[in-house]
Amino acid sequence: MITETRVDAETGEWRLSAPRRAERPDDARPTSVGCPFCPGHEDQTPPERMRLPAGDGPWQVRAFANKFPIVSPAGTDGSTATGLFSRFPATGDHEVLVESPEHDWDLRFASTEKALEVLLGLRERARALAAGRPAAVVVFRNYGAAAGASLRHPHSQLVALDQAPPGLAARWRLARGHYADTGRRLVDDLAAAERGTGERIVADNGVLVYQPYAASVPQQTVLFPDDGRGSLADATDDGLAAVARTLPALLRGLAEVLGDPAYNLVVHAGPSDVDARELARWCQWHVEIFPRTTTFAGLELATGLLVNPSRPEETAPELAKAMSAAGR
Ligand SMILES: [Zn+2]
Ligand SMILES: [Zn+2]
Known part of the structure; x- marks a missing residue:
């Protein structure tokens, strides 16, 4: 079954129609029995694309194609239509990166070295996917059933998209426009403004957390x-190390203040089909975590207006406290 992009005629928004996704296992059980991501079950996954350490020995990190991809392989033919029922094939690549051989492990328990190993693995795979020059390589981690994780074994995902969806294109347009207007990166101005008020800063030690x-x-x-x-594909060793030093403690802090919440972690990055030096002028890869403790209801669906029941000025100090208690 070919996955396709359908365009909503009323909003211009894109929707991915990926029927095979419904066949995914629903296995968020806290047991390793039958887990396809556990060591010894390598034959249950699509062919391996990377293992760390490299070689034939036991692996610590392992990547392979997603068995239930949300996109079809690049070059897949599919029907295209315009008008009210506009559609085109959704193509690219979809990969899983298993972060640890241990089923019950989690990124929040990682040492700095282990977190760095995961990030280095993600960078290597992001590079490999970006080499095919898709429009975008999107890296994310779903944790907990409410965040869409269908398998409990700790893993991240990478999706190469041959077409950039409107929301992503709009993000890039804002950042490019800011650079054109000011000669500065929007994210740098934002970071400076956040440091200026300090109200929403969680930590600022090698990597700014706000x-x-x-x-x-x-x-x-x-x-x-x-x-x-x-982009993550082009991240420096120092940049990855700074995130590795901070991310596990941040995740422990979030688990503390929200009671081990489901969350989505996403890596924001620029387009993959432009020159890296050119991209770095207006774009900086960064990580964003969205805890999933709220649900979207009528107002959100009617207006796109998300209602946040709390203020970051109040929650940031809570998280800062929990994070320093969790150890940096
Ligand atoms: Zn497992
Ligand atoms: Zn951002």
């Missing part, structure tokens, strides 16, 4: 590594 002014959910948190690179 909660965005217009946060859409409680405890939404940004990690901003200022390594001067526009």
Whole structure:
């Protein structure tokens, strides 16, 4: 079954229609029995694309194609239509990166070295996917059933998209426009403004951690590594190390203040089909975490207006406290 992009004629928004996704296992059970991501079950996953450490020994990190991809392989033919029922094939690549051989492990328990190993693995795979010059490589981690994780075994995902959806294109347009107007990166101005008020800063030790002014959910948190690179594929070792030193403690802090919440972690990055030096002028990759403690209801669906029941000025200090208690 080909996955396709359908365009909503009333909003111009794109929707991915990926029927095979419904066949996914629903296995968020806290047991490793039958888990396809556990060591010894490698034959249950699509062919391996990377393992760390490299070689034939036991792996610590392992990547392979997603068995239930949300996109079809690049070059897949599919029907295209315009008008009210506009559609085109959704193509690209979709990969899983298993972060640890341990089923019950979690990123929040990672040592700095282990977190760095995961980030290095993600960078390597992001690079490999970006080499095909898709429009975008999107990296994310779904934690907990409410965040869409269908398998409990700790893993991240990478999706290469051959077409950039309107929401992503709009983000890039704003950042490019800011650079055209000021000669500065929007994210740098934002970071400076956040440091200026200090109200929403969670930590600022190698990587700036803050909660965005217009946060859409409680405890939404940004990690901003200022390594001067526009995408994870191009991230510096120092940038990754700075995130590795901070991320596990941040996740422990979130687990503390919200009671081990489901969350989505996303890596924001620029387009993959432009020159890296050019990209770095207006774009900086960064990480954003969206805890999933709220649900979207009528107003959100009618207007796109997300209602955040808390203010980042109140939640950021809570998280800062929990995070320093959790150890940096
Ligand atoms: Zn497992
Ligand atoms: Zn951002």
